[in-house]
Amino acid sequence: MGKTKIVVAYSGGLDTSVMVKWLSEKFDAEIITATGNLGQRAELDNIEEKAKIAGASKSVILDLRHEFAVNYLWPALKASALYEGAYPLATAIGRPLLAKMMVDIALNEGAEVIAHGCTGKGNDQVRFEVGIQTLAPHLNVIAPLRFWEFKSREEEMDYAKKHKIPVKATKDSPYSIDENLWGIAIECGVLEDPTNAPPEDAYQITTNPKYAPDSPDEVKITFEKGIPVAINDINYDPVELIEYLNEIGAKNGVGRIDMIENRVVGIKSREIYEAPAATILHIAHNELEKLILDRETFRYKQSVSNKIANLIYDGLWFSPLFKSLMAFVDSTQENLTGEVTVELYKGNVRVLSRNSQFSLYNMKLATYTEEDIFDHRASEGFIKIYGLPYKTLSEVLNARKEKGVV
Template sequence: MSKEIKKVVLAYSGGLDTSIILKWLQDTYNCEVVTFTADLGQGEELEPARKKAEMFGVKEIFIEDLREDFVRDYVFPMFRANALYEGVYLLGTAIARPLIAKRQIEIAHAVGADAVCHGATGKGNDQVRFELGYYGLDPEITVIAPWREWDLNSRTKLIDYAEKHQIPVAKDKRGESPFSVDANLLHTSSEGKLLEDPWEESPEYVYNRIVSPEEAPDKATYIEVEFEKGDAVAIDGVKMSPATLLTKLNELGGANGIGRLDLLENRFVGMKSRGIYETPGGTILLTAHRGIESTTLDRGAMHLKDELMPKYAELIYNGFWFSPEREMLQALIDKSQENVCGTVRLKLYKGGVHLVGRKSPESLYSMEHVTFEEDEVYDQRDAEGFIKLNALRLRLLNQRGKSKISPSYE
């Protein structure tokens, strides 16, 4: 330890690992620990985290409901881009990390802390995401990453440490955990242990947010989602706040078996990992958003967005939310959404989200131009010149090929 730490803000869940980290920080750095617990819609009671922190003598305890901030300022901007990492992953874990990092830094400044600490392991993406967030907001902050420092590198050692220091260990935590779970309002991710073999199908009990498509209702559910400037604002005509709307979509998606994903992904740190993701509301929202864009976005703007999306998604996955390039892309994306408004009608049925209707006051769809019946706005003879101009380079290429045929000297 080259620098003396007087006060550190710990991202604290109240679970076994972060409780051990809390005690370890006190013992190793002999410093004051401030705990920060964020409610991002993970569905857990957070008051036990306060009681545990008090048990350790923590004087400054921050427990904050950030669900609206999370959806409004992070999830919705990401969905304006239709962001998918490696074509399928809706980035539920990655998009939560910058908000947690931001609040940690803000709290550190408010309480005069000189360090922040997270509980991410040295093998995963989250250590990168947290720390890029920290340094992007405060380049002088000291970061403590216990999993890269301590020797508590097994479940047995962690439990022994907990028992030695009288840290409560739930009975189901005394054995080897079957898999790890991370959850927020956008998704639930499960990975590790019994899920590590990518050939083995994930057991049904891993899924806790979405019923199996086989068990979903035999009757389709129809809903209408309304958009303003690229953001969903209402379901079936009822205006809702961002977090309330996503919660409702989660309920609808979960009940209809929508949003399961078994993904073997490329981590930023270099290895491949398998994740089981449940993103019911987000899966519906993506289909709905693309549906309203299809009628309101110009072809050039729409195709450019699709070209830029993989880069945007990769930046979020890798932890560069606070980077200038992500902000530049966000400005472009947000500009594209100025006229993305209207309503889409969706059919939810046994794991599928089907777009069945769309309408918008800013629609670029013209029935006069596309009709198969007689019209007065489109002269089909104009297509001939259009085709010949586009074919010119192909014809020239073909002629060049023929001109290079060697003459005969017989």
């Protein structure tokens, strides 16, 4: 009988690098690291070598950027999914894809256990484990950070140094950073005190808006059925489109987010995010929806968008409710084809124009010039009927007051 095989979700960062070595020492098991390229940069450098140094017998690295963009980011964009009205959910959207990747690798390798490097009070433990349980309920999941002996990142750094494991984090720069195509999440260190303004060294890609170029950039984005397909009339591959907007947005200081958010486990946390492309695309997409969707569909979709954002954040991407709500979202995007031009300037995204063959905007109805065709006289009867329930309510309440009945 061979050794137990453990598939480890491996980012190459401090926690997972230490975890691979720690697991190799504590368990008599063959450890296989699993790394998905979702658009993160530096941590992919020499990641196979780092995994082997840490004690892995095999390292599986998959380029998932295209699948991430098409099957995960575009659905979230179409859904207008912004957690608590601000966070584009970059990390949260990536977790179900990584959970699926780990399950696939575990099944291919004959592994019985999947291990991840999430803490006991973070969101990602929920996202990974619920996803894995849903996709492969027979697999076991362990989370060493919930029960190992290390009490701080500083202790982990000492352990990594002792075992000559190369990690990026240092005691002078103790940020925890998660990055993918859709954005960067930064936490820990001085950011844990919400009274501290984020230091400039915490930001990874965006220019401080104060020092951004004095001349704005204009960007025209073409959407087809809710999906961005071209910039300035040039068609782009989904990954290239996001990368382009990240670059031009970051240059102009766009996409910085500093927020207190409600974690899945019930505590509040302070996070800062950088999401230039996501910020630009959400603003442009929302503007197109305002132009094309009828009033009741637009209003109802706002509540659906909020629910979908919560489901993604809470790790329920593979749930029946998520699938059902996305069916509604997809139906709202059938006519969401058109162009939106935005101006990027010193941290701001300003909509300059919007256009669509499916636009419900009728200038002859909206204008106040002599071309106005709106029937103003019809409004009198409309308002009387529209306000009738509230007029009746007031009459009843006033009559009760006059009789001295409260």
